Amino acid sequence: GQQLNxxxxxxxxxxxxxxxxxxxxxxxxxxxxxxxxxxxxxPVLLIALYKAGELTSNGRLxxxxxxxxxxxxxxxxxxIPSDVGIYFCAGRSSNxxxxxxxQGTTLQVxx
Amino acid sequence: xxxxxxTPKHLVMGMTNKKSxxxxxxxxxxxxxxxxxxxKKPPELMFVYSYEKLSINESVPSRFSxxxxxxxxxxxxxxxxxPEDSALYLCASSYQREGSYEQYFGPGTRLTVT
Numbered sequence: 696g697q698q699l700n701x702x703x704x705x706x707x708x709x710x711x712x713x714x715x716x717x718x719x720x721x722x723x724x725x726x727x728x729x730x731x732x733x734x735x736x737x738p739v740l741l742i743a744l745y746k747a748g749e750l751t752s753n754g755r756l757x758x759x760x761x762x763x764x765x766x767x768x769x770x771x772x773x774x775i776p777s778d779v780g781i782y783f784c785a786g787r788s789s790n791x792x793x794x795x796x797x798q799g800t801t802l803q804v805x806x
Numbered sequence: 807x808x809x810x811x812x813t814p815k816h817l818v819m820g821m822t823n824k825k826s827x828x829x830x831x832x833x834x835x836x837x838x839x840x841x842x843x844x845x846k847k848p849p850e851l852m853f854v855y856s857y858e859k860l861s862i863n864e865s866v867p868s869r870f871s872x873x874x875x876x877x878x879x880x881x882x883x884x885x886x887x888x889p890e891d892s893a894l895y896l897c898a899s900s901y902q903r904e905g906s907y908e909q910y911f912g913p914g915t916r917l918t919v920t
Contacts, residue, residue, distance in 0.1 A: 726907045737810075737896050737911035738849065745905055783848055787907050793862070794909060796848035 697722045701784055701797025708774055709805050716782060716800040717768040724786030727760050727767040728794065732781045741782075742769070774804050809833075810912035812897050818918045821887060827915045829880040829897030837902035838880040839909065840872060843894040849911075855880060856902060887919045 701718045708714060718727075726745055730738035742753050744760035744767060751758055757770045767786070771778055784797040810831045819825050829838065837856045841849035854862035855874040869891075871883040880897055894916055898909040 728908060730911075735894075735914075735916065737812075737898075737914045740908055740910060743908045781846070785909075792902075792907075793851060793854075799846070799848055801846070 697786075697788055697795045699784060699786055699795050699797040701800055703800060704798065705801040705803070707803045707805065710774060710776060712774055714771040714774055714778070714802060715768060716784075717766060718784035718786070718797045719766040720786060720795075721765065722786075722788070723764040724795075725764070725789040726787035727758070728785040728787070729756075729758050729767070729769050730783045730785065732783065732799075734780075738783060771802075774802075776804050776806050778802060779804050810897055810899055810910050812895075812912035812915050814915055815913065816916045816918075818920060819884065819887065820920055821889070823887075824883070824885045826884065827882040827895055827897075827917075829882075829912055830878055831899040831910070831912075832878055833899065833901075833910070834877075835899035835901055835910075836877060837900045838874060839898040839900075840870075840880070840882050841896040841898065841911075843896055843914070849896055853882075884917075887917075889919050892917055892919045 699718045729741045732738040742758040748762045749760040755772045781799045783799050785794040813828045840852040843849045852866045853872045858874045869886050873881040894914045896914045897912040900909045
């Protein structure tokens with residue numbers, strides 16, 4: 696089945712540093728979504744991407760839909776303590792319509 | 807407004823109990839989803855309703871029974887669960903139309919089966 700490889704698995708950074716994470720797949724997706732999940736809560740949608748090559752920002756967050764349609768990355772600039780959480784990428788399969796999730800990147804920020 | 811609500815927030819049930827989880831959205835979304843999530847893992851799709859009809863069942867055991875009474879409501883009926891069914895159960899919804907596939911999640915119900 697379709698799988699997403701999300702990396703890194705975890706990151707421990709200093710407040711103020713920039714962060715980058717990415718997802719890759721052997722399959723083509725027509726939509727990429729990035730979510731953040733706090734402990735005990737549901738995932739919150741951060742950014743949605745629909746076109747290959749598309750670069751979209753949401754405050755300090757920037758995400759790109761890879762030109763091959765098989766990858767996406769998320770950057771967080773000038774990290775702050777409230778950025779702590781698990782970040783998931785999700786690709787929407789054009790065949791099944793299902794969201795395929797990456798395994799998540801756990802981000803910890805040291806004040 | 808991108809709010810999906812879920813009740814209850816927490817649920818503890820014995821293996822012989824019958825309980826229901828409820829989900830509601832008023833965004834006009836016509837697709838609704840149930841996911842199961844274990845700690846530090848991504849959500850796993852269980853069921854999809856599209857226009858109030860069950861369109862996807864990911865081979866979920868029959869002790870989980872979904873119901874979509876109308877376009878705003880989604881229930882998950884639970885009966886004779888096992889301890890390994892303890893997890894965070896997430897509801898989500900989406901427009902499910904070209905160019906608008908974002909899924910919005912509720913806060914989840916933390917289920918513990920004793």
